[in-house]
Amino acid sequence: MNRSAVPPPVTAVMDVASAWLPERMSEVERRLAEIATAHGPELGVEAAATLDAGGKRMRPLLVLICAGDRSEERAIRAAVATELIHMATLVHDDVLDGAPVRRGRPTVVARAGRERAVGVGDLLLSRAFAELAASGDEAEVRELSSAAVALARGELAQRHDACDTSISEERYLHRCSLKTARLFESACRVGRLSAGGPGAEELAGFGREIGLAFQLLDDVLDITGPPERTGKARGTDLKDGTVTLPLILALRKDPSLAEVSLAALDAAEAERACDRIAATGVLDEVRERARGGIESAKRRLEGEHFSDAERSLLALIADGMVERYS
Amino acid sequence: MNRSAVPPPVTAVMDVASAWLPERMSEVERRLAEIATAHGPELGVEAAATLDAGGKRMRPLLVLICAGDRSEERAIRAAVATELIHMATLVHDDVLDGAPVRRGRPTVVARAGRERAVGVGDLLLSRAFAELAASGDEAEVRELSSAAVALARGELAQRHDACDTSISEERYLHRCSLKTARLFESACRVGRLSAGGPGAEELAGFGREIGLAFQLLDDVLDITGPPERTGKARGTDLKDGTVTLPLILALRKDPSLAEVSLAALDAAEAERACDRIAATGVLDEVRERARGGIESAKRRLEGEHFSDAERSLLALIADGMVERYS
Numbered sequence: 117m118n119r120s121a122v123p124p125p126v127t128a129v130m131d132v133a134s135a136w137l138p139e140r141m142s143e144v145e146r147r148l149a150e151i152a153t154a155h156g157p158e159l160g161v162e163a164a165a166t167l168d169a170g171g172k173r174m175r176p177l178l179v180l181i182c183a184g185d186r187s188e189e190r191a192i193r194a195a196v197a198t199e200l201i202h203m204a205t206l207v208h209d210d211v212l213d214g215a216p217v218r219r220g221r222p223t224v225v226a227r228a229g230r231e232r233a234v235g236v237g238d239l240l241l242s243r244a245f246a247e248l249a250a251s252g253d254e255a256e257v258r259e260l261s262s263a264a265v266a267l268a269r270g271e272l273a274q275r276h277d278a279c280d281t282s283i284s285e286e287r288y289l290h291r292c293s294l295k296t297a298r299l300f301e302s303a304c305r306v307g308r309l310s311a312g313g314p315g316a317e318e319l320a321g322f323g324r325e326i327g328l329a330f331q332l333l334d335d336v337l338d339i340t341g342p343p344e345r346t347g348k349a350r351g352t353d354l355k356d357g358t359v360t361l362p363l364i365l366a367l368r369k370d371p372s373l374a375e376v377s378l379a380a381l382d383a384a385e386a387e388r389a390c391d392r393i394a395a396t397g398v399l400d401e402v403r404e405r406a407r408g409g410i411e412s413a414k415r416r417l418e419g420e421h422f423s424d425a426e427r428s429l430l431a432l433i434a435d436g437m438v439e440r441y442s
Numbered sequence: 443m444n445r446s447a448v449p450p451p452v453t454a455v456m457d458v459a460s461a462w463l464p465e466r467m468s469e470v471e472r473r474l475a476e477i478a479t480a481h482g483p484e485l486g487v488e489a490a491a492t493l494d495a496g497g498k499r500m501r502p503l504l505v506l507i508c509a510g511d512r513s514e515e516r517a518i519r520a521a522v523a524t525e526l527i528h529m530a531t532l533v534h535d536d537v538l539d540g541a542p543v544r545r546g547r548p549t550v551v552a553r554a555g556r557e558r559a560v561g562v563g564d565l566l567l568s569r570a571f572a573e574l575a576a577s578g579d580e581a582e583v584r585e586l587s588s589a590a591v592a593l594a595r596g597e598l599a600q601r602h603d604a605c606d607t608s609i610s611e612e613r614y615l616h617r618c619s620l621k622t623a624r625l626f627e628s629a630c631r632v633g634r635l636s637a638g639g640p641g642a643e644e645l646a647g648f649g650r651e652i653g654l655a656f657q658l659l660d661d662v663l664d665i666t667g668p669p670e671r672t673g674k675a676r677g678t679d680l681k682d683g684t685v686t687l688p689l690i691l692a693l694r695k696d697p698s699l700a701e702v703s704l705a706a707l708d709a710a711e712a713e714r715a716c717d718r719i720a721a722t723g724v725l726d727e728v729r730e731r732a733r734g735g736i737e738s739a740k741r742r743l744e745g746e747h748f749s750d751a752e753r754s755l756l757a758l759i760a761d762g763m764v765e766r767y768s
Contacts, residue, residue: 204564205564208560208561208564211556211560230537230556231601232598232601234534234537234560234563234597235534235594235597235598235601236594236598237560237564238530238531238534238563238567238590238593238594238597239591239594239595239598241564241567241568241590242567242587242590242591242593242594243587243591245571245583245587245590246584246587246588246590246591248583248587249580249583249584249587249588250584254575254580254583257571257574257575257580257583258572258575258576261568261569261571261572261574261575262572262575264564264567264568264571264572265565265568265569265572267564267568268561268562268564268565268568269565271560271561271564272558272561272562272565275557275558275561
């Protein structure tokens with residue numbers, strides 16, 4: 117991970133847990149880099165670029181924090197596998213969306229074509245299970261294979277719902293739970309399981325809630341931009357036909373938005389649609405819900421299974437979600 | 443599996459092992475059908491069609507035969523997972539190739555678009571590991587995740603080599619071993635492992651050799667057709683830019699074939715290229731090699747770990763490969 121690209125909450129977490137966390141995260145990075153170069157020239161360039169693009173590494177960070185400062189090899193493997201599953205999804209999502217740019221860089225599909233992108237995603241996903249299987253972390257395989265199933269279902273559900281402005285809030289939330297919240301949930305649960313500690317279910321609930329908040333805030337960002345911060349054009353989801361909570365809520369306040377034909381938007385029209393959604397005032401409502409989710413997530417850690425140090429690390433991560441997006 | 447579509451060697455195997463094998467294969471089919479319908483309407487239609495299209499079910503059959511007549515639940519799960527991995531690969535390969543037809547039916551990508559096909563493949567692959575993880579078959583997860591990595595590498599290698607008529611025979615064989623032979627090898631190995639029996643390595647070698655023979659014969663079929671038997675047009679691989687052994691060997695006998703521009707072939711030109719390859723006489727050479735591989739595979743089973751009944755079942759499968767393609 118390019119340290120200069122690390123977002124503030126991650127830096128804060130690293131500082132608070134400087135005695136053990138940075139070293140383990142570096143080991144996770146080292147292994148991800150090794151995997152990127154271990155499969156010959158066919159995978160090399162694209163996978164290296166994918167892994168190197170970095171991103172926030174929120175999921176492996178959650179695995180390691182939930183595993184705690186006495187965790188060992190199993191936690192590191194679970195962290196690597198979790199990030200590999202996430203990356204596989206990103207690479208394949210970009211194929212689905214035909215996305216030209218992610219995190220401000222060209223996507224694998226844009227650089228190397230659809231064929232390679234499908235193969236690279238398959239390889240990363242398979243490698244995740246190979247990583248866990250290497251020394252038989254059975255509970256982790258169970259947890260992360262279910263999460264990978266949920267991710268694929270979430271993506272299929274999103275495609276299924278494309279351009280359908282009549283979908284309900286519940287349906288949207290169900291999709292978010294499959295597509296995003298579930299891997300956060302699993303990251304927390306496998307972290308704790310890998311260390312054999314109690315409190316795995318509380319942590320899973322924590323992960324689920326911050327994951328959902330993460331998605332809500334991400335959907336707000338698609339409307340507000342700015343592109344130089346999000347690394348993609350405003351209204352990218354809308355142009356893809358993805359109906360998100362801001363649009364669902366805005367439609368209630370401004371029913372004429374239903375006349376916007378999502379599938380046919382050009383860049384300028386997508387920006388205008390974003391402005392109209394923002395004008396209804398729903399973005400604050402969505403942000404408020406996300407904040408409520410973050411607070412609820414933190415309350416799950418009040419029990420006896422957690423030390424003050426753990427609570428404060430996890431609160432930093434949770435609060436960081438909102439900070440990054442406010 | 444639609445019994446009328448079952449190829450003769452499978453029927454013969456089922457008859458010889460009628461006391462135990464058909465019942466177990468039916469259970470595998472039942473579970474595959476259940477998985478196809480267990481993921482909501484998003485997956486339903488395409489996955490059901492994919493699973494239903496049937497195919498030869500060679501891999502789960504090998505798992506069950508190698509597990510033997512006293513095998514139980516673990517073998518059935520391994521058989522299901524192996525077929526799911528194979529199907530995930532088929533669905534994704536068709537995205538890569540933009541293939542309109544497989545086994546004489548429209549592909550998922552042709553029916554439902556690239557987006558759904560990527561998602562369906564991801565779901566089937568993830569579900570394979572979820573299936574194994576459900577009750578902690580650690581050795582099976584290890585084996586099949588490595589096989590899935592090999593499959594993805596094989597597909598990437600094939601893309602990497604596309605249209606390159608200078609690739610060596612060794613490179614071609616390496617690709618076949620990743621793309622095809624490895625999953626046959628793993629099917630045999632996990633079958634035996636799931637039953638805790640000795641002889642897993644001999645069976646793995648058997649699987650590897652018949653898998654390679656299978657691929658060689660498949661590559662011959664791409665040249666010879668006929669389409670009504672293969673379910674796809676002659677020269678489909680050539681049009682995709684896939685340089686196979688028949689072409690590699692033919693280039694030595696007729697160097698002017700190097701002038702054929704694979705990437706730009708239309709259907710009629712692809713057929714003419716097939717005729718030119720066949721005219722060099724190399725197809726018999728490739729068939730002969732495949733037959734040699736089948737014989738060598740069978741010799742691996744001469745040791746003490748195998749009963750006569752097992753040997754004859756596996757020989758039926760092995761010989762069936764050649765019969766189907768001769």
